[in-house]
Amino acid sequence: MAVAQVIIDIPAQQTNRPFDYEIPEELSDIAVPGVRVLVPFGRSGHLRQGFIWRTQDKSEFAGRLKPIAQILDLDPVLNAEMLGLASWLAEDTFSFLISCLQTMLPSALRANYQRRFYLTAPLAENDPVNQLLDHEASGLIPDKIDSALLAHLKRLEQSQQLRIEYQIKQKTKIKQEKQYSGCLQMTEYQDLFNQARANAVQQRQLLQLLVAEPSFAGNVKTWQAQLPELKSSTLTQAVQKGWLKEALVEVYRQPEVESVTTTKQQLTDEQQAAYEAIIAAISDAQNQTFLLEGVTGSGKTEVYLDAIAYARQQGKTALMLVPEISLTPQMVERVQSRFPHEVAVLHSGLSIGERYDEWRRIERGEAQVVVGARSAAFAPLKNIGVLIMDEEHEGSYKQDDMPRYHARDVILKRAETYHCPVILGSATPSLESRARAQKGRYQLLKLTKRPNQIQMPTVNVVDMRQAEKVAGKSDFSLQLITEVKKRLERHEQSVLLLNRRGYANFIMCRDCGHVIKCPNCDISLTLHRDIQALKCHYCDHQEPIPATCPACHSSKIRDYGVGTQKIEQQLQELFPEARLLRMDVDTTSRKGGHQRIIRQFGRHEADILLGTQMIAKGLDFPEVTLVGVINADTSLSLPDFRASERTFQLLTQVSGRAGRAAKSGQVFIQTYNPDNYAIQLAAKQDYETFYQTEMRLRHQGGYPPYFYTVLISVNHAQEDQAVKKVYQIQRWLQPKLSPQAIVLGPTPRMITRVNNQYYYQLIIKYKNEPRLLIALQTLIMNMQGKNNRGFQLRIDREPLQFM
DNA sequence: AGCACGCCGACT
DNA sequence: GTCGGCGTGCTC
Numbered sequence: 001m002a003v004a005q006v007i008i009d010i011p012a013q014q015t016n017r018p019f020d021y022e023i024p025e026e027l028s029d030i031a032v033p034g035v036r037v038l039v040p041f042g043r044s045g046h047l048r049q050g051f052i053w054r055t056q057d058k059s060e061f062a063g064r065l066k067p068i069a070q071i072l073d074l075d076p077v078l079n080a081e082m083l084g085l086a087s088w089l090a091e092d093t094f095s096f097l098i099s100c101l102q103t104m105l106p107s108a109l110r111a112n113y114q115r116r117f118y119l120t121a122p123l124a125e126n127d128p129v130n131q132l133l134d135h136e137a138s139g140l141i142p143d144k145i146d147s148a149l150l151a152h153l154k155r156l157e158q159s160q161q162l163r164i165e166y167q168i169k170q171k172t173k174i175k176q177e178k179q180y181s182g183c184l185q186m187t188e189y190q191d192l193f194n195q196a197r198a199n200a201v202q203q204r205q206l207l208q209l210l211v212a213e214p215s216f217a218g219n220v221k222t223w224q225a226q227l228p229e230l231k232s233s234t235l236t237q238a239v240q241k242g243w244l245k246e247a248l249v250e251v252y253r254q255p256e257v258e259s260v261t262t263t264k265q266q267l268t269d270e271q272q273a274a275y276e277a278i279i280a281a282i283s284d285a286q287n288q289t290f291l292l293e294g295v296t297g298s299g300k301t302e303v304y305l306d307a308i309a310y311a312r313q314q315g316k317t318a319l320m321l322v323p324e325i326s327l328t329p330q331m332v333e334r335v336q337s338r339f340p341h342e343v344a345v346l347h348s349g350l351s352i353g354e355r356y357d358e359w360r361r362i363e364r365g366e367a368q369v370v371v372g373a374r375s376a377a378f379a380p381l382k383n384i385g386v387l388i389m390d391e392e393h394e395g396s397y398k399q400d401d402m403p404r405y406h407a408r409d410v411i412l413k414r415a416e417t418y419h420c421p422v423i424l425g426s427a428t429p430s431l432e433s434r435a436r437a438q439k440g441r442y443q444l445l446k447l448t449k450r451p452n453q454i455q456m457p458t459v460n461v462v463d464m465r466q467a468e469k470v471a472g473k474s475d476f477s478l479q480l481i482t483e484v485k486k487r488l489e490r491h492e493q494s495v496l497l498l499n500r501r502g503y504a505n506f507i508m509c510r511d512c513g514h515v516i517k518c519p520n521c522d523i524s525l526t527l528h529r530d531i532q533a534l535k536c537h538y539c540d541h542q543e544p545i546p547a548t549c550p551a552c553h554s555s556k557i558r559d560y561g562v563g564t565q566k567i568e569q570q571l572q573e574l575f576p577e578a579r580l581l582r583m584d585v586d587t588t589s590r591k592g593g594h595q596r597i598i599r600q601f602g603r604h605e606a607d608i609l610l611g612t613q614m615i616a617k618g619l620d621f622p623e624v625t626l627v628g629v630i631n632a633d634t635s636l637s638l639p640d641f642r643a644s645e646r647t648f649q650l651l652t653q654v655s656g657r658a659g660r661a662a663k664s665g666q667v668f669i670q671t672y673n674p675d676n677y678a679i680q681l682a683a684k685q686d687y688e689t690f691y692q693t694e695m696r697l698r699h700q701g702g703y704p705p706y707f708y709t710v711l712i713s714v715n716h717a718q719e720d721q722a723v724k725k726v727y728q729i730q731r732w733l734q735p736k737l738s739p740q741a742i743v744l745g746p747t748p749r750m751i752t753r754v755n756n757q758y759y760y761q762l763i764i765k766y767k768n769e770p771r772l773l774i775a776l777q778t779l780i781m782n783m784q785g786k787n788n789r790g791f792q793l794r795i796d797r798e799p800l801q802f803m
Numbered sequence: 804a805g806c807a808c809g810c811c812g813a814c815t
Numbered sequence: 816g817t818c819g820g821c822g823t824g825c826t827c
Contacts, residue, residue: 006827011804019827042826043806061827113804789822 003059004031004068006039007097008050009111016096016781019050020059022067031055031068034076034083036109038069038168046166049111051078051101072170077109077363081417082380088413094780094795095403103403104378108356112169115141117153121161129153129162176248180235181217182210183245189214192243202234210243219249252357264309265302270294274303274445279310281421282385289412291392291437292425294447295685296656297454300425303447304388305338307423308369312339316385316420317368321407323394324348324373326617328598332371339369346372346379349595374399377410384418387411391617392424392433393649395800404796408433427656427687428649431698434691435705457627457658457665459683463674470574475567480628480668481574487626488578488607492663494626495619496571496610497654498564499634499647500584505563507534509549510556516546522753527559539755567630568610575608583611616654622661627654632671632679639750640802641703644678648690651682702742704798707765710776711799713749715792719758725791726760729779733764736775741766757792763802 005018021039023031031037033054038047047069059065078086078101086100093100102110119137123129128149132139141153141164156162182189193207205227209216216223220232238244267275274292281288294300308318322331327347336343344358344367361367363380370379374397389397389408397407408424415422424433424442437444450456460479467477487494506524507516515524518536525534527545535542549557559566564584571580581601588594594614601609602621609615635647651669659665671679681690699706712729716722726746734743742765749759766772776795783793 003827008827010826015826021827039827042804044804044826046805048804059827063827065827 001058001065002028002031002055003057003065004037004055005053006037006050006068007053007101008039008041008048009098009102010041010048011113015784016090016098018053020061020065022065023055024067027068027071030071030074032076033080034078036072036077038072040066040069044166047168048113049168051098052076053083053097077105079380079382081414082378084417085378085410085413089403089405089410091777092409093403093405093797094776100403103375103399103405106352106356106359108352108359109170114143114167114169115164116167117141117157117162117164119162123161129156177219177251179217179219179247179249180223180239180244181247182214182243184210184214184243186211186214189243202230203238206230206234206238207243252361264306267302267306268299268447268449268451270447270449271299271303271451274447275306275310277443277445278303278307278386278421278423282307282311282314282316285419286421287415287419289415289422289424289436289442290445291429291433291442292423292445292447293429293434293437293687294425294427295450295456295687296427296653297450297456297660298427298447299451300390300427300447301334304390304423304425305335307386307388308335308339311385311420312342312368314385316383317370317381318386318388319370319372319376319379319381319384319411319414320388320390321372321374321376321397321411322390323396323617325396325594325614326391327371327373328619329595330598330602330620335369335371342367343369343371344379346370346376348373374407377405377407377414384414384420386421386423387415388423388425390425392426393428393430395646398800400801404799406798428652428690429687431645431691431694432705435695454661455659455664456685457655457667459655459667459669459685461674461679461683462668462670464670464672465674467670475570475630476574477668477670480630480670483626483666483668484575484578484608484628488575490625491607492625493601493604493606493621493623494608494628495615495624495654495657496567496608496628496630497615497650498567498584498610498612498630499632499650500564500612505559505566507545507557508560509552509554510558511554512549512552514549514551516550520754520756521751523751527563538751564610564612571608571610578608579606581606581609583609583615588614613650616650616657619657620660621657622663624657625659625663625665627658627665627667629654629667629669629671632669633673633676636673636676636678641698641701642800644676644694644697648678648682648694651679652685652687655682655685702765707742707767709798710764710766710772711761711794711796711802712764712776712779713759713761713794713796715757715759715794716790717757719752721790722758722760725788726762730762733762733772733775733779736771737764737766737769741769741772 002023004021004023006021007018031052033052035052037050037052039050041048082104086097086104089100090097116138129152132141134140157164189207189210193204193211196204196207209226220235223235224230235244239246278290292300292303304320308320311318324347332345344362346355346358350358359380362370370376370381372379389411392408399405411422433442436442462477462479464477467479470476470478470481484494505527507527516534517524518539518541520541521536521538523536523538525536528535533542533544546557548555564582568580568582581597583597587597598619600606604623629651632651635650636643655667658667669679669683673679677693698704714722714726714729716725730743730746744763746760746762749761752758780793780795783791
């Protein structure tokens with residue numbers, strides 16, 4: 001009897017091992033590893049989705065095996081490489097196999113479990129179940145249902161007044177579109193036209209078109225291209241009247257863009273040297289990692305594109321990861337125009353269906369070049385020739401829920417499998433990567449110059465302790481404002497950065513000092529003036545802005561801190577004639593909001609772009625000649641050993657936005673710490689000195705890259721419980737560590753309470769602890785069962801956030 | 804997550 | 816004596 005080991009999708013994920021199932025004879029041909037299956041699970045025998053992990057001849061399991069109910073794929077959705085990658089990922093990130101398998105696939109392939117009830121007897125008029133009805137006698141039972149209502153449903157089921165069915169819906173896969181085509185003779189259309197009422201303008205236009213071309217066909221858009229006034233309802237009516245016939249046609253959701261082919265640009269000497277090193281590794285199938293350290297504007301992208309072109313010439317595929325934020329239309333067009341019809345793009349703006357279509361194009365080999373954000377690291381490419389990660393230092397490459405993977409590690413792993421090179425590119429590499437280049441594990445390639453004699457911007461540090469301020473607007477130095485004014489006069493553009501990391505707008509009472517806090521979390525609420533509400537950035541809590549202080553009823557309650565909205569208002573007062581664009585989480589939260597703003601600014605529809613860190617990347621506009629940093633300091637004072645690194649990166653990146661073309665650029669950095677090394681060196685655009693300085697400090701403090709780190713965090717609704725558990729874990733773990741390992745804590749997390757859960761943590765710094773990783777695997781298993789209800793454990797290897 | 808098994812309290 | 820509370824543990 002053939003047996004399949006199946007990894008099952010159990011919501012609570014209390015198990016991390018496969019379950020054996022019998023493969024029915026008729027399914028034996030297609031029951032191969034990597035296919036999705038439906039299997040009965042548990043006493044209820046309800047179907048759940050799973051993945052075949054392995055197949056074998058017999059089972060070790062003593063009991064009776066249930067058979068696989070259904071196989072969902074004719075071809076496996078995960079090949080051998082992907083299954084191996086999942087297994088490595090699960091171990092590396094201390095996560096469950098099932099969650100790794102799920103994150104590697106587009107969510108369209110994930111099962112959608114739902115419960116429906118069907119009435120078998122009429123309900124009482126006031127029965128609460130009435131609210132759930134969405135059809136005549138049936139309704140959906142929501143996932144989040146209050147337990148009383150669920151219990152009520154179960155009672156009704158027991159008394160046979162209704163029955164509950166469990167269903168697994170596959171999310172829509174194939175998009176279909178209505179196609180309308182003429183189905184009558186020209187003379188018939190002519191007759192209809194003659195009969196049509198004189199005021200039926202739309203119908204007459206439509207018939208006129210059909211008289212001219214009786215077999216015209218196409219979707220709504222095609223028809224509207226001919227008749228711009230045409231409404232889709234007119235087409236529907238025409239179908240009803242028998243003038244047209246309609247049919248459903250399968251379409252890809254992202255039709256391929258018609259693009260012009262652009263060719264290779266002339267490379268500078270430095271670019272050429274980097275290119276040659278990379279292509280040698282591609283043609284020799286060497287698993288070599290390159291760190292491409294190039295100053296802003298030095299043309300790293302051109303090197304990437306040429307490397308991809310070389311891989312394509314060799315008949316190989318290529319993957320390029322970029323941070324979500326720089327996945328702009330300009331960027332995508334640049335790749336698409338270089339490799340027409342070969343590119344698949346994966347980013348968060350895609351709908352589930354669009355994402356699946358792109359995934360399918362890659363999987364079928366129809367797209368050989370993939371550009372995407374973090375999760376694109378799992379793109380189902382085969383025969384990869386080169387893997388690229390742009391802005392390699394970016395924190396967004398690490399996922400911050402399970403599995404907590406870093407896309408850099410994923411592509412390094414894939415490169416091992418494909419024996420191909422990896423290019424990590426950045427103007428400000430992470431210290432981890434730069435240190436590896438120092439040790440020779442990565443090969444360092446440098447681009448120190450901008451092509452075409454374009455100058456690096458000149459950077460001025462403005463000492464805000466002594467600078468003359470604009471009257472009444474203490475956030476602006478006179479110097480910066482004068483520069484902005486000059487740009488407005490010359491019709492050039494300015495970019496202003498508000499460094500808001502770790503800084504928020506909060507509400508405080510001037511009389512008693514009371515700060516309005518979130519009822520669920522230990523954090524003050526942030527003011528959002530556009531929606532007239534106070535919001536908590538850690539849970540979903542939201543409340544109206546109070547008119548008086550809730551503690552002392554004084555009316556002198558006002559907001560503190562610097563927010564983009566406030567700065568925007570002040571700028572508008574200073575320059576009433578200037579066209580301003582604001583870019584922050586509030587203005588970009590809607591789909592495409594980010595790209596809309598960038599496009600607008602690119603068309604020079606605004607003079608000043610004001611924004612948070614998101615403006616530091618991805619924009620490349622020739623008219624920008626001024627970059628101003630309003631407050632460089634805020635990110636320096638955070639209790640995180642990476643504070644300097646992040647500040648340096650942010651300032652360097654944003655400075656690089658100035659003077660990308662013929663016009664030279666200037667940068668003004670306002671700060672209260674003008675002597676700080678991160679600020680000084682960012683002003684000089686001197687990465688190498690920053691690297692040396694920061695490495696010394698990391699060495700003294702015993703931080704990465706000199707030590708590895710693991711963060712272990714426990715949370716519970718009761719604070720004493722969380723404390724007890726974290727100490728218990730420490731006592732258990734300590735004896736398993738060598739004396740060289742350093743344990744920090746246990747300590748409460750900086751924001752101890754979030755969503756009414758108390759968080760306590762332990763940080764372990766180590767160099768070589770073979771027993772630690774095994775111990776942590778054990779810990780995660782132990783925490784699942786028995787007396788650990790109500791606790792959540794989180795293990796984060798090489799965490800980027802320590803707070 | 805479901806569902807059953809199992810060991811304690813208030814009832815026909 | 817029994818019915819049922821939901822704590823505990825298993826699901827191929």
